[in-house]
Amino acid sequence: MPTENPSRGTVTRLVEAATAAPSLHNAQPWRFRYAADGGVLELRAAMDRCLPHSDPHGRALHMGCGAALLNLRAAAAEAGWRTAFRVLPDHYDPRLLAAVRLRRVPEDAPPGDPDGAAEAAALAELAAQIPRRHTNRRPYTAERVPDPVRALLRAAAEREGGQLLFASPWHATAVLRLAVDAEGRDFHDPGRLTELAQWTDVDERPTAATGDPGHRPAPVHDFAGRLAPTERMPGAGDGPPPQLALLSTVEDRPADWVRAGQALERALLVATAHGLSAAVSSGSLAWTELGWTVNDPLLPAGQVHAVLRLGYATETPASPPRLPLHQLLDLR
Numbered sequence: 001m002p003t004e005n006p007s008r009g010t011v012t013r014l015v016e017a018a019t020a021a022p023s024l025h026n027a028q029p030w031r032f033r034y035a036a037d038g039g040v041l042e043l044r045a046a047m048d049r050c051l052p053h054s055d056p057h058g059r060a061l062h063m064g065c066g067a068a069l070l071n072l073r074a075a076a077a078e079a080g081w082r083t084a085f086r087v088l089p090d091h092y093d094p095r096l097l098a099a100v101r102l103r104r105v106p107e108d109a110p111p112g113d114p115d116g117a118a119e120a121a122a123l124a125e126l127a128a129q130i131p132r133r134h135t136n137r138r139p140y141t142a143e144r145v146p147d148p149v150r151a152l153l154r155a156a157a158e159r160e161g162g163q164l165l166f167a168s169p170w171h172a173t174a175v176l177r178l179a180v181d182a183e184g185r186d187f188h189d190p191g192r193l194t195e196l197a198q199w200t201d202v203d204e205r206p207t208a209a210t211g212d213p214g215h216r217p218a219p220v221h222d223f224a225g226r227l228a229p230t231e232r233m234p235g236a237g238d239g240p241p242p243q244l245a246l247l248s249t250v251e252d253r254p255a256d257w258v259r260a261g262q263a264l265e266r267a268l269l270v271a272t273a274h275g276l277s278a279a280v281s282s283g284s285l286a287w288t289e290l291g292w293t294v295n296d297p298l299l300p301a302g303q304v305h306a307v308l309r310l311g312y313a314t315e316t317p318a319s320p321p322r323l324p325l326h327q328l329l330d331l332r
């Protein structure tokens with residue numbers, strides 16, 4: 001039976017959804033390639049957008065691309081396409097992070113769930129949250145995220161092979177202290193500081209992080225309090241500790257980083273659907289030898305890749321802008 005391949009227009013729309021994903025410093029370290037006759041969409045690492053000082057091993061690069069892959073799968077499901085994908089499919093081509101095959105859902109598909117219909121429906125539902133999700137670095141209220149919502153967030157991460165552990169108040173306080181410590185080290189690393197300025201200061205490098213001169217930069221957390229108070233992660237000083245969740249995987253290889261990125265984005269989209277604000281922090285903890293110390297010693301957490309701050313807050317402006325598609329999508 002002949003298989004239908006997606007049109008260029010469809011692929012363009014799916015890639016646009018993919019690029020709404022979060023990435024460290026909004027670096028957008030992804031490229032897409034689609035050969036219409038083969039029907040496979042490739043997700044590749046953009047090596048010209050990697051961050052050698054802030055992300056020396058490429059963990060954040062893989063996570064950002066994993067988040068983009070999750071968006072792509074959700075947008076495809078919403079448009080009526082099933083996706084089959086392989087992460088790092090070519091041992092000899094480590095820049096090829098995922099190969100995605102798209103297949104039309106047959107009109108006369110039998111009832112039941114023989115072919116992942118329930119999963120496709122769950123992903124399709126999340127697609128509506130893609131344009132709504134963005135990082136909110138403002139202070140959050142003290143309102144507790146209810147247990148049923150926490151359970152949904154955990155399930156979302158688990159569905160993608162990750163684990164999400166909500167830190168108890170003492171654990172959250174300990175994580176914040178470690179973050180302040182790690183951040184202090186970051187601020188003594190000239191390479192990281194230069195990168196931070198290059199990728200988040202549009203006045204100095206208009207197109208670096210935003211791809212669009214004149215737009216606001218991608219701000220960063222500052223646990224230690226060097227930024228304006230509204231940009232600070234609350235909890236480093238006075239007040240109740242913030243609600244933090246640690247995202248981890250059991251193993252710590254590049255394929256796990258892509259998995260962690262998908263788990264992160266799936267949890268963030270579920271959070272958005274439930275009216276939660278979220279902010280991700282990674283570099284200062286997961287990138288250094290401090291990484292393992294953020295684990296709760298009583299719980300098996302694996303390798304922590306990111307700390308999520310979750311809660312309720314007033315709306316903030318949308319995400320910083322993304323690169324134009326013609327710079328990152330190669331249609332053949």
Ligand SMILES: Cc1cc2nc3c(=O)[nH]c(=O)nc-3n(C[C@H](O)[C@H](O)[C@H](O)COP(=O)(O)O)c2cc1C
Binds near residue numbers: 022024026221281
């Ligand atoms: C792997 C990863 C690590 C991140 N680490 C940090 C961080 O340490 N501090 C921070 O403020 N934001 C961090 N972010 C959030 C990005 O800065 C943010 O996603 C980007 O600026 C795009 O904005 P948006 O999330 O509103 O779309 C991280 C995002 C990802 C995917």
